[in-house]
Amino acid sequence: MGEADEELQRIERSRAGDPEAFGALVERYQHMVHVLAYRMTGSTADAEDLAQETFIRAYDRLGSFRGTGRFSSWLGRITIHLCINWARQQQRLRQLHVTWDAETHGDATSNPGAFDSTGERQERVQWALMRLPAKQRAAVVLTLQEGLTHAEAARILGCSETTVSWRLFAARAKLKRWLS
Amino acid sequence: MNNHELDTLLRNSRPPDWPQAYWETFPSQVVRGVRESEPRTGRVRAPRRGASARLMVSGLAVAACLVLALWLGHRSPREGLDPQLVTASARLLSELTGLFPNTFRAVISEGNQSRILLSEGESARGTEPVLVRLCHNGECLTIVTFSGERIEVGPLRFEVLAGGKGEVLLVGEDFVWSGTDSAQLLQGQRVEAITFSATL
Numbered sequence: 001m002g003e004a005d006e007e008l009q010r011i012e013r014s015r016a017g018d019p020e021a022f023g024a025l026v027e028r029y030q031h032m033v034h035v036l037a038y039r040m041t042g043s044t045a046d047a048e049d050l051a052q053e054t055f056i057r058a059y060d061r062l063g064s065f066r067g068t069g070r071f072s073s074w075l076g077r078i079t080i081h082l083c084i085n086w087a088r089q090q091q092r093l094r095q096l097h098v099t100w101d102a103e104t105h106g107d108a109t110s111n112p113g114a115f116d117s118t119g120e121r122q123e124r125v126q127w128a129l130m131r132l133p134a135k136q137r138a139a140v141v142l143t144l145q146e147g148l149t150h151a152e153a154a155r156i157l158g159c160s161e162t163t164v165s166w167r168l169f170a171a172r173a174k175l176k177r178w179l180s
Numbered sequence: 181m182n183n184h185e186l187d188t189l190l191r192n193s194r195p196p197d198w199p200q201a202y203w204e205t206f207p208s209q210v211v212r213g214v215r216e217s218e219p220r221t222g223r224v225r226a227p228r229r230g231a232s233a234r235l236m237v238s239g240l241a242v243a244a245c246l247v248l249a250l251w252l253g254h255r256s257p258r259e260g261l262d263p264q265l266v267t268a269s270a271r272l273l274s275e276l277t278g279l280f281p282n283t284f285r286a287v288i289s290e291g292n293q294s295r296i297l298l299s300e301g302e303s304a305r306g307t308e309p310v311l312v313r314l315c316h317n318g319e320c321l322t323i324v325t326f327s328g329e330r331i332e333v334g335p336l337r338f339e340v341l342a343g344g345k346g347e348v349l350l351v352g353e354d355f356v357w358s359g360t361d362s363a364q365l366l367q368g369q370r371v372e373a374i375t376f377s378a379t380l
Contacts, residue, residue: 019214026207038195047195055210089279125193144190172186179189180181 007071015062022062026055029072033079039141040083042130050086054079069155077156080138087134128178132171139167140175261313261372269311269324270376276324286325288333297325308342312350312373327375336369348373 007028013021033054037047057078065074129137135157142153143164150161150168157164181189276284276296285297307327314321314333323331327342338352350357350371357371 019211022214023207023211026210027203030203030206034198035195044196044198048198051206052210052213056213059210059214092275092279121189122193125189140190144187145193147191172183175190176181176186179186 008067011062011065011067011071014059019059022055022059025071029075030055032072033075036076036079036141036146037083039126039129039145040080040134040137041086042126046086050079050082053082057082073152073156076142077158080142080156084134084138087137124179128175131178132174136167136171136174139164140171143168261311261374265313265322266311266374266376269322270309273309273324273376285329286323286331288321288323288331290319290321290333309376310340310342310348310373311376312340312348312371315370315372316368340373342375346375346377348375 007025010021010024014025030051033051034047037050037054038044041047041050054075058075061078065071129140132140138157139153142148142156143150148156150164154161154164272287276287280296280298283298285299288295288297309324309326312323312325312331314323314336321333323333323340325331325340327340327348330337330339336352338350338355338357341349341351343349347358350373
């Protein structure tokens with residue numbers, strides 16, 4: 001039995017309510033999901049949470065996986081969407097922080113300088129990625145870092161290839177400025 | 181920097197890897213979560229791993245609430261709940277329930293520390309929101325939570341219960357505190373508590 005057939009069989013068994021079969025799928029894709037989540041959040045703890053949430057949601061929605069595309073793409077889409085929602089939540093928290101700061105201290109200053117700009121290159125890259133809007137970050141992570149084609153990234157992000165290209169163009173311009 | 185140099189830099193940036201033991205246990209944790217939650221809810225829900233890390237939102241959430249703590253936690257003790265404190269707490273409650281729908285349990289602010297407590301899975305929360313303030317030796321702690329929540333602050337453990345007329349009960353293993361908006365003693369602490377609806 002080929003790997004693809006085996007995977008389809010596991011998906012079918014998972015749909016039928018076999019969590020052990022789903023465990024095998026988790027084992028196969030856990031690294032991919034963790035890496036995506038880390039690149040999108042810049043935090044191992046948040047990546048772990050989001051990875052778990054991704055698999056739980058995937059199990060919950062296995063019925064919507066039609067099998068026409070790759071399971072990894074379908075899983076990647078769930079991961080990215082959860083990460084984009086996470087980024088929105090973080091943005092709201094930042095706004096809340098600023099509001100409280102202004103109300104309680106009469107001073108709306110925020111301190112974005114927590115990153116050590118003299119740190120290692122990887123830290124710099126992650127720091128720059130985190131400064132991008134979440135959708136631009138997702139385009140960079142999927143194509144430039146994970147090596148997906150624009151078409152694959154577009155399917156995961158639920159947008160056109162042109163949109164992916166545009167997001168990459170905008171992201172590249174910023175990253176060059178921040179990382180040079 | 182040109183596109184090629186940028187792409188190389190991005191490709192060479194590897195995320196930190198997790199220890200092998202993590203990869204070995206992660207699938208079984210997901211499976212366990214699926215098993216535990218499926219029969220109860222009919223939907224898949226998993227408890228989040230690592231109690232402290234999962235019940236507390238770190239990073240920005242704590243940072244956001246640190247500011248609250250500096251203000252709520254350092255308010256000087258005085259008779260009666262400050263209307264400004266009640267208003268600010270109600271606003272914070274609104275923000276946090278929006279950010280963490282169905283999982284927000286409480287925010288506890290003390291001095292320069294603040295904790296947001298979240299439930300392990302989604303839980304329908306339709307109970308009365310409550311503001312509790314504990315002061316001892318000039319230091320105060322503020323809790324914004326819901327009726328029915330169990331709160332643990334140091335050695336103090338109690339359940340917060342709201343009555344129909346805005347009165348609040350704190351029920352511990354060996355004590356019951358009851359009051360509306362009046363200061364009373366609970367294990368040496370001065371307590372003030374009120375339901376938000378009572379302030380409207």
